Amino acid sequence: MKRAALTAEHEIVRVQLSERSYDIAIGAGIIDTAPPFFSARAKISHAVLVTDDQVRPLYADRIAAACAASGMRTTLLSVPAGETSKSIAMADQLWNQCLAEGADRKTVVIAVGGGVIGDLAGFIAATFARGLSFFQVPTTLLAQVDSSVGGKVGVNLPTAKNMVGAFWQPQGVLIDVDVLATLPEREYRAGMAEVVKYGVILDPDFFAYLEANVASIQLRDRKVLTQVIARCCQLKADVVQADERETTGLRAVLNYGHTFCHAFEATCGYGQLLHGEAVSIGMLCASRLAESLGRISPDVTQRQRKLLSALGLPTVPPQVDIDLVMTAMQRDKKVEHGKLQFVLPTKLGMVELVGDVPVKLAKQAINDG
Numbered sequence: 001m002k003r004a005a006l007t008a009e010h011e012i013v014r015v016q017l018s019e020r021s022y023d024i025a026i027g028a029g030i031i032d033t034a035p036p037f038f039s040a041r042a043k044i045s046h047a048v049l050v051t052d053d054q055v056r057p058l059y060a061d062r063i064a065a066a067c068a069a070s071g072m073r074t075t076l077l078s079v080p081a082g083e084t085s086k087s088i089a090m091a092d093q094l095w096n097q098c099l100a101e102g103a104d105r106k107t108v109v110i111a112v113g114g115g116v117i118g119d120l121a122g123f124i125a126a127t128f129a130r131g132l133s134f135f136q137v138p139t140t141l142l143a144q145v146d147s148s149v150g151g152k153v154g155v156n157l158p159t160a161k162n163m164v165g166a167f168w169q170p171q172g173v174l175i176d177v178d179v180l181a182t183l184p185e186r187e188y189r190a191g192m193a194e195v196v197k198y199g200v201i202l203d204p205d206f207f208a209y210l211e212a213n214v215a216s217i218q219l220r221d222r223k224v225l226t227q228v229i230a231r232c233c234q235l236k237a238d239v240v241q242a243d244e245r246e247t248t249g250l251r252a253v254l255n256y257g258h259t260f261c262h263a264f265e266a267t268c269g270y271g272q273l274l275h276g277e278a279v280s281i282g283m284l285c286a287s288r289l290a291e292s293l294g295r296i297s298p299d300v301t302q303r304q305r306k307l308l309s310a311l312g313l314p315t316v317p318p319q320v321d322i323d324l325v326m327t328a329m330q331r332d333k334k335v336e337h338g339k340l341q342f343v344l345p346t347k348l349g350m351v352e353l354v355g356d357v358p359v360k361l362a363k364q365a366i367n368d369g
């Protein structure tokens with residue numbers, strides 16, 4: 001197949017999923033190659049770009065103009081920035097806007113933004129007219145290392161994170177590391193939590209690399225960032241290829257810390273605690289839980305806490321009603337027959353899905369934080 005003309009300095013990670021396979025292109029300054037990147041992978045007569053009101057003036061207007069200049073009929077839809085836009089009400093608004101703009105089954109959706117936009121636009125793509133092709137142009141660190149890859153799309157219910165959604169793979173992911181230059185510091189740090197997650201669940205050498213490169217990471221060193229993002233995309237691609245729909249339990253490793261994380265996000269009110277911040281706190285809760293079950297030694301938790309703190313991430317659970325958190329945890333999608341399951345470390349670089357965990361110990365793992 002014809003490939004987009006990208007700059008010399010880019011890497012391609014391929015996600016191998018038979019007919020749903022796709023490329024993740026990672027490089028500096030490649031955002032302007034967006035139209036040929038899309039056109040090489042889909043026939044596009046009508047592109048619907050979905051973005052948020054902060055990313056729109058920074059990047060989405062520019063991509064929309066380039067798409068229009070390359071001959072695509074282009075519609076740009078924008079939602080308010082932030083987690084509260086990942087809702088059924090916002091999906092309803094976008095479905096109706098797509099209809100009003102004459103979208104049909106050949107329309108291609110392009111998500112330009114962070115994880116909220118990727119999840120929401122992907123959900124529109126998965127559902128409008130029973131499914132449209134879509135692309136991801138992730139603009140946060142979190143979206144570049146995690147949410148744009150793997151096809152989990154969806155929206156939140158008021159008390160249950162990501163509860164309505166689908167597995168819907170993109171046709172391609174275009175990652176320009178240069179867009180991270182404008183990302184607010186808090187959002188950048190939040191993205192690092194998912195980066196650390198990959199080290200804990202799959203790759204102890206990568207964890208050690210992060211420990212050794214905190215200063216360059218804080219400076220957003222372009223070279224280090226490109227390597228970090230490419231490694232995360234490759235690790236995620238490997239997992240998704242092995243268990244696309246989280247049916248064998250393998251993909252669940254990517255959910256490390258998320259049983260606690262999602263319960264904190266919902267209980268605090270969406271957007272109060274950023275997803276990455278909640279991942280940071282949630283991973284430490286899961287690690288303490290593994291300790292209390294005698295599965296790991298305290299130094300595994302200590303190393304995570306030290307690295308997460310050095311990266312400026314929160315480590316202490318929020319001051320919220322613990323019983324509300326425990327109730328929210330029961331809405332985790334890994335719950336089977338009413339029983340919670342947790343992804344717990346066995347050592348640095350390896351985790352397992354564990355059932356039959358006494359709720360009392362999970363509560364204690366929060367209280368001990």
Ligand SMILES: NC(=O)c1ccc[n+]([C@@H]2O[C@H](COP(=O)([O-])OP(=O)(O)OC[C@H]3O[C@@H](n4cnc5c(N)ncnc54)[C@H](O)[C@@H]3O)[C@@H](O)[C@H]2O)c1
Pocket residue numbers: 052053054055058081082083086113114115116117119139140141142143146147148149150151152153162179180181182183184187190275276
């Ligand atoms: N589908 C998945 O596999 C998956 C994986 C991880 C997280 N998620 C989801 O992702 C969401 C969090 O995503 P997020 O952290 O990217 O948040 P986000 O999408 O809310 O973006 C964070 C903020 O940064 C702004 N922004 C984005 N790019 C920017 C840029 N380059 N410069 C300046 N500002 C920019 C946005 O406008 C927003 O205000 C959560 O809903 C989480 O559940 C999904």
Ligand SMILES: O=C(O)C(=O)C[C@@H](O)[C@H](O)[C@H](O)COP(=O)(O)O
Pocket residue numbers: 146150152161162194251252254255258333
């Ligand atoms: O891709 C996955 O699988 C993940 O679990 C990645 C997570 O970082 C991400 O937050 C995901 O959206 C959580 O999925 P959920 O199924 O627990 O809602």
Ligand SMILES: [Zn+2]
Pocket residue numbers: 146194258275279
């Ligand atoms: Zn996550």
